[in-house]
Amino acid sequence: MKYVLLILGMFVVNQISGQNKLEKQLDEFISHWHEAAAKADMKAYFDAFSQNAVFIGTDSSEYWTKTSFYEWAKPYFDRGKAWTLKANSRHIYIADNKKIAWWDELLYTSSGTWIGTGVLQKKGNQWFIMHYTLSVTIPNEKMKKIVEILKSSD
Template sequence: MRIDRLFLFLTLSTLLATAPLRAADESAAANAVAAVLDDFHDAADKGDKARYLGHFTEDGVFLGTDDWERWPLPVFRDYVGKRFRDGKGWSYRAVERHVRVAADGETAWFDEIVESPKWGRFRGTGVLLRRGDQWKVAHYALSFLIPNAVGEEVSRLAQAAERQATPE
């Protein structure tokens, strides 16, 4: 009985002693992910193709706001090359961000609200994977934020646009 209590005490002590370390590691990883996302957006703003695309995993995917915009990295490279040709891409600045890191420290996911001077507010969501000592974007999805108060009107406009774009 005494050995069981001692084992329980040692196990709990170890868990309690290492919990702050895990929290600190997760916080450091979340900060590193946030820094990558900030640089990702800065590279796009400056039209820096190499830096922007360098943030993706080799099999990364970017999902744009239109339903057909699923860009695997090889195809996205061409699109970004054309868009960044004049040294300017697109401008998004994060105004809110939430990052979580998996217990193994190798995967992170996030959601953020970003603002564009031209288009307003969007939600970006995605997954980053740790590759060596770097975090890389495996998946980024960008969505328009539509206030519920105008959702029905926006939905009607979107449906009308889809009908015009789709031959019957």
């Protein structure tokens, strides 16, 4: 019985260790993706997206395919600096099949704290961003004022 428990314990530790390793790998992938924008490395930034990726920006009109987002973002990258988003915290979740992962992150920006959420898919040996949404945070105590401003501008 001791040996069964020992083997079971080793299996559980191995599974947790593998999960932590993959989470770290995905965390680095996402961080490098954000760094590519800050360095205006358009190739690295857009190579991280799958061909059918979607990027949803902070404005209600900002729903982009990879191609339309590339066209919109190109002038920013061409000037030598696109944008800088640095994660304050990030939570990564991995599907049991280890081919799909999703994450949420609090981001520091020059405009304050934002939230990003995304979905990754593994194709072959490579991970790709399938979907990313960027949102501006609004403190609850300021929501009423913000809603009034938004209504007055419609």
